Amino acid sequence: MASEAFTLAPSEVIELEPVYNNVITPSESMKKEFLNLSATALQRYQLKFNVLTTANKDVLLAHFKAQSGGYYPFSWTSVPAYIEAGANITGRWVDGSLSITPIGYKRWTCSVIMEKST
Numbered sequence: 001m002a003s004e005a006f007t008l009a010p011s012e013v014i015e016l017e018p019v020y021n022n023v024i025t026p027s028e029s030m031k032k033e034f035l036n037l038s039a040t041a042l043q044r045y046q047l048k049f050n051v052l053t054t055a056n057k058d059v060l061l062a063h064f065k066a067q068s069g070g071y072y073p074f075s076w077t078s079v080p081a082y083i084e085a086g087a088n089i090t091g092r093w094v095d096g097s098l099s100i101t102p103i104g105y106k107r108w109t110c111s112v113i114m115e116k117s118t
Helices: 054-066
Strands: 012-015 022-026 032-036 044-053 074-077 088-093 099-104 107-116
Antiparallel strands (some): 012 044, 022 032, 044 107, 074 088, 099 107
């Protein structure tokens, strides 16, 4: 299901290093050749959920699956509001970034990375 809004509030949001679309290749003169494919860096956020119930963990997992991992974009209102002033952000999940760990009976800690769509 495409464009499904994400509504779970994370315990913590970490702004990650921007990803620049640079290609660096060696040349025959033994110097590196640099090519920037896009002037706009990709902004990424790690969303951490410290204690989730099984029901909320299932909501997170179902949303990740519904978006086919990083295929479909979705909207998310940033929480806490200091990330882009509480703006409505359109993004995609980063494939391979979802981590779900049990921490007790029917309690989970989860982490996932979201990439802002440009």
